Amino acid sequence: MSSQLAPLRVTYSFPVSAGEDAAQRARELAREQTVEVPEGCFPDAFEGTVVATVHDVATVAPDRATAVVDYSQALVGGTAPQLLNVLLGNVSMFDGVRVEAVDWPDWIRDFLPGPRFGVAGLRSLVGVEDRPLIATSVKPVGFDTDELARRCREFVLGGMDVLKDDHSLADQSWAPFADRTARCQAAVDETNASAGSSALYVPHLSGPFEELPRRLDGLRGLGCKAVMVHPAILGWDVVRWLAENSGMAVFTHPTFSGTLWATRETGMAPRVALGDLQRLLGADAVVYPNAAGRFPITADDVRAVHTSLTKPLLDARPAFPMLGGGIDAERIGEWARRFGPDTIFLVGSSLYAQGDLRAAAKKLREAVEKS
Amino acid sequence: MSSQLAPLRVTYSFPVSAGEDAAQRARELAREQTVEVPEGCFPDAFEGTVVATVHDVATVAPDRATAVVDYSQALVGGTAPQLLNVLLGNVSMFDGVRVEAVDWPDWIRDFLPGPRFGVAGLRSLVGVEDRPLIATSVKPVGFDTDELARRCREFVLGGMDVLKDDHSLADQSWAPFADRTARCQAAVDETNASAGSSALYVPHLSGPFEELPRRLDGLRGLGCKAVMVHPAILGWDVVRWLAENSGMAVFTHPTFSGTLWATRETGMAPRVALGDLQRLLGADAVVYPNAAGRFPITADDVRAVHTSLTKPLLDARPAFPMLGGGIDAERIGEWARRFGPDTIFLVGSSLYAQGDLRAAAKKLREAVEKS
Numbered sequence: 001m002s003s004q005l006a007p008l009r010v011t012y013s014f015p016v017s018a019g020e021d022a023a024q025r026a027r028e029l030a031r032e033q034t035v036e037v038p039e040g041c042f043p044d045a046f047e048g049t050v051v052a053t054v055h056d057v058a059t060v061a062p063d064r065a066t067a068v069v070d071y072s073q074a075l076v077g078g079t080a081p082q083l084l085n086v087l088l089g090n091v092s093m094f095d096g097v098r099v100e101a102v103d104w105p106d107w108i109r110d111f112l113p114g115p116r117f118g119v120a121g122l123r124s125l126v127g128v129e130d131r132p133l134i135a136t137s138v139k140p141v142g143f144d145t146d147e148l149a150r151r152c153r154e155f156v157l158g159g160m161d162v163l164k165d166d167h168s169l170a171d172q173s174w175a176p177f178a179d180r181t182a183r184c185q186a187a188v189d190e191t192n193a194s195a196g197s198s199a200l201y202v203p204h205l206s207g208p209f210e211e212l213p214r215r216l217d218g219l220r221g222l223g224c225k226a227v228m229v230h231p232a233i234l235g236w237d238v239v240r241w242l243a244e245n246s247g248m249a250v251f252t253h254p255t256f257s258g259t260l261w262a263t264r265e266t267g268m269a270p271r272v273a274l275g276d277l278q279r280l281l282g283a284d285a286v287v288y289p290n291a292a293g294r295f296p297i298t299a300d301d302v303r304a305v306h307t308s309l310t311k312p313l314l315d316a317r318p319a320f321p322m323l324g325g326g327i328d329a330e331r332i333g334e335w336a337r338r339f340g341p342d343t344i345f346l347v348g349s350s351l352y353a354q355g356d357l358r359a360a361a362k363k364l365r366e367a368v369e370k371s
Numbered sequence: 372m373s374s375q376l377a378p379l380r381v382t383y384s385f386p387v388s389a390g391e392d393a394a395q396r397a398r399e400l401a402r403e404q405t406v407e408v409p410e411g412c413f414p415d416a417f418e419g420t421v422v423a424t425v426h427d428v429a430t431v432a433p434d435r436a437t438a439v440v441d442y443s444q445a446l447v448g449g450t451a452p453q454l455l456n457v458l459l460g461n462v463s464m465f466d467g468v469r470v471e472a473v474d475w476p477d478w479i480r481d482f483l484p485g486p487r488f489g490v491a492g493l494r495s496l497v498g499v500e501d502r503p504l505i506a507t508s509v510k511p512v513g514f515d516t517d518e519l520a521r522r523c524r525e526f527v528l529g530g531m532d533v534l535k536d537d538h539s540l541a542d543q544s545w546a547p548f549a550d551r552t553a554r555c556q557a558a559v560d561e562t563n564a565s566a567g568s569s570a571l572y573v574p575h576l577s578g579p580f581e582e583l584p585r586r587l588d589g590l591r592g593l594g595c596k597a598v599m600v601h602p603a604i605l606g607w608d609v610v611r612w613l614a615e616n617s618g619m620a621v622f623t624h625p626t627f628s629g630t631l632w633a634t635r636e637t638g639m640a641p642r643v644a645l646g647d648l649q650r651l652l653g654a655d656a657v658v659y660p661n662a663a664g665r666f667p668i669t670a671d672d673v674r675a676v677h678t679s680l681t682k683p684l685l686d687a688r689p690a691f692p693m694l695g696g697g698i699d700a701e702r703i704g705e706w707a708r709r710f711g712p713d714t715i716f717l718v719g720s721s722l723y724a725q726g727d728l729r730a731a732a733k734k735l736r737e738a739v740e741k742s
Contacts (some may be wrong), residue, residue, distance in 0.1 A: 005585065007380060008703070012737060013404075032665070033539075034509070034511070034513075035510065035512060035513060035539075035722075036510060036511060036537060036539065036719065036720070036724070037509035037510060037511050037719065037720050037723045038720050038724055040512060040724070041511070041720070041724060042511050043513075046511075046513045049513070050511070050512060050513030050545075051513075074543060074544060074545070075512065077541050077542055077543040078542070079541060079542065079577070079578055079579055080631055081541070081577045081578065081579075081601070081605060082539075082541035082542070082543075082577065084604045084625055085538065085539060085577075085601065085604060086539075087628075088627055089538070089539070089601075089626035089627055089665075090538075090625075090626050090629075090696075091629075091668045092603075092626070092627050092628060092629030092630050092633070093625060093628075093629030093633050093660060093667075093668070094629070094667065095633075095667045127652065137407070139406065140407060140408050140412070140413050140417075140421070141405065141421060141446065142406060142407070142408035142413060142414075142417045142420070142421030142422075149568045163378065166407060167460070167461075168404075168405065168406075168407065168453075168456060168457075168460070170448050170450060170452070170453035170456070171448055171449070171450065171453070172443060172445060172446065172448040172453075173448070174421075174445070182676070204452065206450070206452045207424075207452065207455075207613070208450055208451070208452075208612065209606060209608040209609050209611070209612040210584070210612050210616070215579075230452070230456065230460075232455060232463075233439055233452045233606065233607060233608075234452060234606045234608070235580060235602060235604065235605045235606025235607075235609065236606075237579055237580040237605070238580050238606065240579070241579065241580040241581050242582070254461075255456055255460035255461050256455055256456060256459055256460050256462075256463050257463060257639065258461075258462075258463030258464030258465070259459075259463050259630040259631050259634065259637050259675055260630050261640040262463070262464050262466075262637075263630065263634055263637055266629075266630050266633075266634055267630040269707060270654060289464060294403070294463065295461075295464045295631070296464075296466045297464070303588070318411065325461075325464075325639045331643065332574040338390070343522075347406050348407065348408065349407070349409050349412070351408070352408045352412040353408075353409055353411070353412060362601070365638060
């Protein structure tokens with residue numbers, strides 16, 4: 001009764017203490033993620049169809065092992081929430097279990113749409129063929145709508161490709177969601193029209209669960225062509241919902257997600273959590289920290305996420321890696337050479353610190369065009 | 372321009388290396404969580420209203436410090452997603468930052484409803500006045516609807532108070548969501564009617580974002596009085612939405628949430644993530660692991676979460692701590708004495724291992740009544 005479809009193949013690493021049987025630990029993990037009852041409490045026929053299959057158990061350090069666990073299509077069942085539950089559900093509460101890599105079977109594409117725009121689609125929206133894109137955050141929270149809209153105009157006039165709301169702009173009374181997004185979109189549209197540019201404004205969509213569809217309709221009514229969400233708070237399937245239903249380019253922000261991927265021995269490797277998963281869920285651009293900025297991600301992990309977002313992956317379109325978290329405007333040429341054209345550089349603080357936002361953006365644009 | 376309202380007061384712990392200024396690190400954290408731009412890039416008037424205020428910085432270990440950070444009501448702005456972003460947004464990507472405790476101001480209750488049923492309301496639903504409740508999981512995934520419904524009947528006849536779907540029962544073809552929940556609810560209703568019992572069936576609600584409201588309507592149509600969700604996957608505000616809109620008792624499950632609270636030096640202390648937060652969001656019962664089971668939570672943390680769910684907290688109703696993750700049926704008396712009557716004991720594997728589910732449940736019920 002074994003399934004004819006390829007499995008979802010997940011490589012986990014996990015701790016083993018002296019004398020512990022790594023293969024036994026791996027089988028416990030596989031049961032925890034599936035039947036959650038002891039051996040003997042389910043029919044033999046469940047093995048390999050319901051209960052995951054464990055293979056290639058290897059000791060990789062004196063106190064750490066890896067194992068490959070195969071889950072059936074029937075178990076994953078066709079939704080993103082159950083996929084996440086299978087990848088790292090209850091074992092997220094074990095000590096030091098980490099999803100290191102996933103071999104994605106074709107059937108994942110039956111329910112995960114991947115990017116609707118992707119790199120090529122986003123390039124069309126902003127009218128930039130072959131250089132890296134430059135982006136900034138509209139911030140800080142605390143300013144009123146007039147000032148945020150003014151900042152949008154300055155950035156567009158300076159030649160910025162993408163202007164995203166800061167993820168801390170929610171619905172505060174200083175600049176309420178509806179008013180802020182309307183004024184910022186209008187400021188970008190008007191400035192684009194007068195300057196002949198195609199800058200893309202990306203409003204931050206957040207709020208109560210039941211209001212998200214209505215707020216999305218509001219953004220659609222404003223003519224917004226893109227939207228940003230934080231899936232670790234709003235729910236991971238919100239990305240897929242937007243990719244399938246909004247008609248807009250979808251940007252994801254990593255706030256609140258750090259405990260999932262930044263602790264090195266738990267959760268998921270960054271290339272899975274920030275890379276494969278976000279792309280398959282449908283993110284067209286994925287905001288995440290560059291190394292050498294404010295966040296302690298390694299250069300290797302930054303590269304691995306970049307690769308996950310842009311490499312061949314089933315038939316999903318490539319997504320734009322959007323590097324932020326302390327990108328120094330002065331070093332943009334170096335980063336552009338390192339990461340290549342299919343990258344969005346999200347530069348905030350080092351522009352704001354220059355005071356004249358239009359001039360700062362202009363300098364950044366010139367530097368990236370020269371790179 | 373300082374706010375008249377009490378702040379959201381958050382105690383963080385964070386690493387400090389030799390020679391590093393802990394107070395400076397704390398101020399960086401406070402800026403990261405608010406304006407996200409360097410000093411000099413916002414008006415002085417933002418200090419204390421937009422930018423959080425840092426105080427009581429203390430060194431608690433050679434390499435670790437704590438600080439108290441006050442956020443204004445104006446910043447948090449009245450929604451659960453922005454609250455979570457303020458508590459642990461971008462700093463979740465820093466090394467080793469942890470929310471240790473939160474002093475909740477009264478205004479949190481303006482948008483977080485707390486439990487609608489709580490301990491007293493759940494007691495009314497199951498008709499049990501003053502002993503601990505006993506619960507089990509309907510599982511394993513892989514069985515068809517007939518077998519799952521049969522298990523429901525056996526457990527009700529054995530005297531189980533609460534029967535929740537296993538969180539891995541999603542919408543698999545073995546027992547699709549609509550069919551499974553209808554048949555299990557009917558099995559529980561019919562058995563209650565014939566046995567004169569009041570067992571509560573708690574279906575697991577999951578699925579695509581846009582289908583959750585329709586699936587909830589389906590459960591309402593079946594006469595379900597309770598529902599379980601996994602907020603770390605579906606989105607945290609789903610709990611609040613259900614508490615305010617479903618009319619059902621809300622159970623939360625911790626799958627996928629472990630990286631947030633189980634790693635000891637990152638994320639949130641269990642008493643915040645599993646305790647205060649779940650309760651304020653509106654969980655009537657919170658599933659989490661007991662110590663001495665399959666999960667490495669400490670006895671102190673189990674107790675701290677229990678206290679957070681049941682202590683006076685603004686004017687929110689107490690929520691039921693629902694201890695699971697390897698509760699041994701043989702030790703139920705000991706656990707009941709330790710945790711007292713306002714506890715739900717979720718016993719799964721050690722019942723299933725006994726084979727005769729009705730007899731196993733009956734024995735458990737007798738043991739808890741004697742305790």
